[in-house]
Amino acid sequence: MGNSAKIWLSSPHMGEYEFDFVKDAFETNWIAPLGPHVDGFEQDLCAFTGSAHAAALSSGTSALHLALILLGVGPGDEVICQSFTFSASANPIVYQGATPVFVDSEEDTWNMDPDLLRFAIIDRLAQGKKVKAIIPVHLYGMPAKMDEILNLAAEYNIPVIEDAAEALGSTYMNKSCGTFGELGVLSFNGNKIITTSGGGALISEDGNYIHKARFLATQARDPAPHYQHSHIGYNYRMSNVCAGIGRGQMRVLSARINARRSNFEWYENKLGAISGIKFQSELAESYSNRWLSAIILDPTHFDGKSREDLRMWLEVDNIESRPLWKPMHLQPIFRDSPAYLNGVSEKLFDQGLCLPSGSNLKIEDFNRIEARLTSFFNQ
Numbered sequence: 001m002g003n004s005a006k007i008w009l010s011s012p013h014m015g016e017y018e019f020d021f022v023k024d025a026f027e028t029n030w031i032a033p034l035g036p037h038v039d040g041f042e043q044d045l046c047a048f049t050g051s052a053h054a055a056a057l058s059s060g061t062s063a064l065h066l067a068l069i070l071l072g073v074g075p076g077d078e079v080i081c082q083s084f085t086f087s088a089s090a091n092p093i094v095y096q097g098a099t100p101v102f103v104d105s106e107e108d109t110w111n112m113d114p115d116l117l118r119f120a121i122i123d124r125l126a127q128g129k130k131v132k133a134i135i136p137v138h139l140y141g142m143p144a145k146m147d148e149i150l151n152l153a154a155e156y157n158i159p160v161i162e163d164a165a166e167a168l169g170s171t172y173m174n175k176s177c178g179t180f181g182e183l184g185v186l187s188f189n190g191n192k193i194i195t196t197s198g199g200g201a202l203i204s205e206d207g208n209y210i211h212k213a214r215f216l217a218t219q220a221r222d223p224a225p226h227y228q229h230s231h232i233g234y235n236y237r238m239s240n241v242c243a244g245i246g247r248g249q250m251r252v253l254s255a256r257i258n259a260r261r262s263n264f265e266w267y268e269n270k271l272g273a274i275s276g277i278k279f280q281s282e283l284a285e286s287y288s289n290r291w292l293s294a295i296i297l298d299p300t301h302f303d304g305k306s307r308e309d310l311r312m313w314l315e316v317d318n319i320e321s322r323p324l325w326k327p328m329h330l331q332p333i334f335r336d337s338p339a340y341l342n343g344v345s346e347k348l349f350d351q352g353l354c355l356p357s358g359s360n361l362k363i364e365d366f367n368r369i370e371a372r373l374t375s376f377f378n379q
Contacts, residue, residue, distance in 0.1 A: 004317050004318045004368065005318065006318050006320065007318065007319045007320060007356050007361070007365050007368065007369065008320050008356065008358055009191070009292070009320040009321060009322055009354060009355075009356055009357065009358070010191040010192075010291070010292060010356075010357050010358050011190075011191070011358050011360065012190050012191075012195045012197075013256065013358060013359045013360040014248075014249075015248055015249065015251060015252040016248075017247075017248035017251045017252070018244070018245045018247075018248030018249060019248070020248065021037055021244030021245065021247045021248050022241055022244045022245060022248075024037075024244065025037060025240050025241050025244045026241075030240040030241075031239075031240065031241060032239075032240070033218075033237050033238075033239045033240065034218075034237060034239075034240060035239075035240030035243070036240070037240045037241075037243040037244040037246075037247055038056050038237070038238055038239075038240055038243040040243070040247050041056050041196075041238070041243040041244075041246045041247050041250070042054040042055065042056050042201070044246075044247060044250040045186070045201055045203065045250075046203070048168075048169075048176070048250065048253065049168075049176040049178055049179055049184075049203060050175070050176050050179055051176070051178065051179050051184065051203040051204065051205065052204070052205045052206075052207065053203065053204050053205070053206070053207045053209070053210035053211075054201050054202070054203045054210065055201060055202045055203075055210050055213045055214050055217065055237075056199065056200075056201050056237070056238035056243055056246070057199065057200045057201055057202060057213075057217055057236045057237060057238055058198065058199060058200065058217075058235070058236050058237065058238055059088075059187065059189070059198060059199060059200045059236075060088060060163075060165040060185050060186060060187030060188075060189065060200035060201075061088045061091065061092060061200070062200060062217070062234065062236040063185040063186065063187075063200040063201060063202040063213075064088065064089065064092045064135070064161065064163065064185045065092035065095055065096075065234070065236075066202055066213045066216055066217060066234070066236065067161045067183040067185060067202060067213075068092055068093065068095075068096050068098070068133065068161070069096065069216065070183065070209050070212060070213060071132065071133050071159050071161070071182070071183070072132070073093070073096045073098050073132050073133060074096055074097060074098065075096070075097030075098065076097070076098070076099075077096070077097075077098040077099070077132040078098060078099045078100075078101050078124060078129050078130075078131050078132060078338075079093045079098050079099070079100055079101065079131065079132055079133045079134070079135060080100075080101045080102075080103055080117065080120055080121070080124075080131050080133070080134045080135065080158075081093060081100045081101065081102055081103070081134075081135040081328065082102070082103060082105070082111060082112045082135065082136055082137040082139075082144075082163070082328075083102035083103060083104055083105070083327040083328045083329045083339060083341075083345050084104070084105045084110060084111070084137075084139060084324075084325055084327050084328075084344075084345035084348065084349075085137040085139065085163065085325055085328065086165075086325055087328065087331065087333075088165070089135055089137055089163050089165075089328075090102075090135075090328050090334065093135075098132065099337060099338070100328070100334060100337050101120060101124065101131070101337065101338045101339070101340070102327070102328050102329045102334070102337060102338070102339040102340070102341075103116050103117050103120050103339075103340050104116055104327075104329075104339075104340060104341045104342045104343070104344055104345050105139075105342075105344045105345045105348065106145070106344065107344055108145075108281045108283060109139070109142045109143065109144060109145065109280065109281060109283065109286070110139050110140075110142065110280055110324075110344075110345075110348055111136060111137060111138065111139050111142065111143075111144035111145065112136045112137070112144055112145075112149060113342060113344070114145055114148035114149055114152060116340050116341075116342055117134070117149060117152055117340075118152055119340060120338075120340040121152065121156050121158070123340070124338075125156075131156070131158050132158070132159075133158060133159050133160070133161055134149065134152075134153055134158050134159070134160050134161070135160075135161045135162075135163055136149050136160065136162060136163065136181075137163040137165075137166075138162075138163065138164050138166060138167035138170055138177045139166065139280075139325075140166055140280060140288075140290070140291050140292045140294055140354070141166050141167045141169075141170045141193070141260070141288045141289040141290055141291035141292070142167075142170070142280050142281075142282065142286065142288045143167065143170050143171070143172035143177050143283070143285075143286040143287075143288065144172075145283075146162075146172050146173075146180045147172075147173070147285075150180060150181075153181075159181070159182040159183075160180065160181030160182060161181055161182065161183050161184075161185065162177065162178050162179075162180055162181035162183070162184040162185065163185050164177040164178035164184050164185060164186055165185055165186060165187035165189075165192070165200070166187070166192065166193075166291045166292075167288075167289060167291070168186055168192070168193055168194065168253070168289065169193060169253060169254075169256075169257040169289040170286070170287060170288050170289045171286070171287040172285060172286050172287075173285045174287075178203055179203065179205070182204065182206065182209070183202060183203070183204045183206075183209060184202070184203045184204065185200065185201075185202060185203075186200055186201040186202075186203065187199075187200045188200060188201070188246060188249075192291070193253070193256050193257065193260060193289055193291050193359070194246070194249035194250065194252075194253050194256060195245070195246075195249060196238065196242040196243065196245045196246040196249070197242055197245060198242070199238050199242050199243075199246065200238075201238075214237070215231075215233075216231065216233055216234055216236070217233075217234055217235075217236035217237045218233065218235075218236075218237050219233035219234065219235060220232060220233025220234075221233065255359075256359045257289045257290075259359035259360075259361075260289055260290045260291060260293075260357060260359055261288075261289070261290045263290065263293050263356075263357050263358075263359075263361065264279075264290040264293045264357075266366060267279075267293045267295070267355060270370060270373065271295060271373065271377075274377060275301050276297065276298040276300070276301025276302055277295050277296070277297060277298075277301075278295065278296040278298075279293075279294070279295060279296070280294055290357070291357065292354045292355075292357045293354070293355050293357045294324060294352055294353060294354045294355065295307075295352070295353055295355065296348065296351045296352050297310060297351050297352075297353060298351060299351070302377070305376075305379070306350075306351070307323065307350075307351055307352060307353040308323070309376075310353055310376055311323065311353055313372060313375075313376045314369075314372050314373075314376075316372075317368060317371075317372050319356060319368065319369060319372060320356060321353050321354060321355050321356065322353070322354045323349065323352060323353060323354070324348050324349050324352030324353070324354060325349065326349050327345040327346060327349055329341065329345075330346065330349070355369070356369060
């Protein structure tokens with residue numbers, strides 16, 4: 001068992017088209033940053049999401065950083081951010097010298113709790129603080145309760161930056177995640193539903209935002225025959241080669257979404273009837289890409305055995321799994337940040353486990369996973 005091949009949590013899954021685009025980049029010598037594949041990839045993203053404009057960038061983090069810059073976030077400002085997320089959702093707030101204010105999750109989707117969000121906004125105002133932006137996250141591809149969040153944002157005139165890094169292909173009320181806020185963030189990291197090896201994108205209905213994002217992402221070079229700069233710029237643009245990979249991946253995106261949803265259904269069929277096991281809820285108005293399939297394991301139902309016991313049990317057979325995100329308000333670097341809590345994300349972190357979810361899992365992989373899960377729950 002110890003010599004078994006590794007089953008990854010979520011590994012890259014190449015199709016048959018990526019190499020053709022990359023080969024074209026080499027043959028035409030479009031190896032330097034920018035080029036026709038970058039333009040084509042941006043057009044593909046707009047066509048798929050329905051967004052009017054897109055800028056292909058080096059990462060989802062860079063997209064979020066630029067979004068904050070575009071909204072004028074700076075030193076002394078406060079930005080409300082979902083606590084239950086990856087640190088890349090919060091780090092760019094600090095890049096800008098602003099303070100992250102963390103809001104806990106609701107139990108259905110595990111995303112930002114709208115009731116707690118309202119309380120946080122009112123409390124910050126009572127303390128003389130005007131929130132500069134709100135960053136909800138579509139966790140593991142599951143859409144947040146965007147109607148409630150957007151209503152609150154409109155009521156208090158706060159712009160929304162939608163972190164859809166994990167949610168390409170997910171929809172809410174038949175509208176693509178990432179297209180609800182003033183700005184939306186996508187990620188194409190190696191473990192995402194499609195990948196450009198590394199990369200991200202910023203999308204918006206506002207062409208001025210995307211035009212300025214492209215300018216800032218290419219070192220903010222002024223239109224002059226020499227190198228002239230009137231703004232601080234960043235090296236955040238996606239390369240033509242990486243965009244070529246992305247264009248090939250877009251051709252198989254729908255199939256990748258179907259595979260991830262099929263993975264979730266498999267786990268639900270195998271584990272759904274076990275008392276003490278729960279899954280992330282898909283609301284009637286939501287459609288999740290099910291980027292990662294995750295379970296909540298209540299140890300009181302399993303003689304004290306925890307999600308960490310299950311993780312190690314799978315690891316014995318070289319099967320990778322991962323605890324759910326450790327909430328930002330529990331991270332040492334953010335220990336002094338304001339946080340509005342209800343205990344949901346801490347419980348999810350304590351009891352939650354992401355299971356292998358790659359779109360390239362084979363039947364023999366599922367057989368091994370099932371054997372280990374069965375043996376764990378039948379102990």
